[in-house]
Amino acid sequence: MTTKKYPLELELPWVEKYRPKYLDEVVGNVETINALKRISKDGNLPHLILSGSPGIGKTTTILCLARELFNNDEKLLKEGILELNASDDRGIEIVRNLIKNFSQKKVLLPYNRHKIIILDEADSITSSAQQALRRTMEIYSNSTRFIFSCNQSNKIIEPLQSRCSILRFNKLKDEEILIILKRILKNEGIESFTNDGLSSIIFTSDGDLRQAINNLQSVYYGFKLINSENVFKIVDLPNPLIVNRMIKECLNGEIDKGLTILKELWNKGYSAIDIINVCFKVCKTINSDDNIDNEKQLKILRNIGECQMRVVEGVSSFLQLSSMLVSLCDV
Template structure:
């Protein structure tokens, strides 16, 4: 019989507010609501994967206890985004009678609420007014300004931000200790690095880190940087750092060799540029040179995103980075 293990991102999903990682001030506000037992309508906005919906579910679980199953309606507004959903599902749930302790209300959770149509939001505004005594509404969204003003004015707005590297590391350590995972520090650092996404958008940092951790344990039973980069199949940051070192010395031939090596390994231009960007941000280059490098990397990334990703673009990037570094490198050699 095959033993199927639950994904760790689900297994270790917080069920109480004390387990939520990061955004301490916002979570403290939610804890106050949970203690008081009477919440306002809420809008929680912030980047994807920062725990917005999970925090709302934790709040509802702590407030409603055993009544959670009957007194909570959760909808993903990116799928259920039309006016019919508001008129049918939401309105019917709001009309439903549920036995709750005194002072408690039913909760409607709308995930990705900024995807709702204007018509659906207008219909929801009216529903919020009519059933304000028995039902509370909690919206999770990436951009609160896409929620219409009449709804915003009826809600307390709480903003979440990206999880820091320290928050992700702390969560990974907790999971490693609970699952008795064999690891070394550079393995966890590599997991955080691979979870930090690219320059285009906010990525699900903690989700990616936990998924990569589980894959590494399943594949190798040991978490170190080499195994992590095998699992994630990304350009190794040490190789990219070596390329940046050559560029900082205006050593164009050696830098080209590294880029050609990465290209022959099958990495796309966007993969390589994204890793160059992340490595450059943490590289100990002089500030002025780092700014020049990041500007050139960003311009190359833009061209690659427009469909011009090729070895020619990467070679041009190396040439421009070496040109940026050449004056400072020549000056340093003259002084010596």
């Protein structure tokens, strides 16, 4: 019996299959991308720190920049780039051996180009290793450039920050994520989706494009239909429509109805932090159509934020969430 073989591309997850290869293909953070385009055109790459939330394109942007700097030459991309990510051991020995050896290596590059060392998740590098990098960056600055990618730039020591240009990435806007999702669906020839399904994927991703694409693929392969109900089954979060109804019942003074909905969510196994996070997202979208002005909205968000703080500190009980609903009744 022979097994049918498929092309390798079909086996790639969508997040890799549709990963941008050039800076023009990167969506969002327009000002930051334009700054990198100028760097790729001039060729004078400084040491860089790219900071921002996960899944918004930091590592992809670095690889796009390197591809353009090396004129899409696969040999140069292989020889002229050293990439270390969070799965690698990045203690002081790695700095003294691997990074130093790569910095000393001779590579024939185009004029005004440098070897690139990419340190992904740089905020998890040990403090001693960061201290050791200071001297290495200075000694080999004529031939090698360092690019740090991190979630929080303040976890990188100040001596390294002072040697680098810091570029900050923001979360992607909903409309930017929607453009990418529709482009993927069109390329895959998928028509079995609803607008509320795409809206639900964007809502649960919270600006994280990687998570949005992964959820899109999971929902499609799991149910062959991308709608709101199937999305929340996959991501395992409380449905925001139900949470919205619960909050409105409390704002109308119907605390018993609100507590009944909360009890149903609790019995389904949703954790306190999941419920409180969805409450926070839902309340940020409340507008004047719900007869709630800005002052009331701020009071609602403050009450939810106080409850969220207690839940994060460890008091994740049903009683804590009930107390939050009672405080919403007072609003």
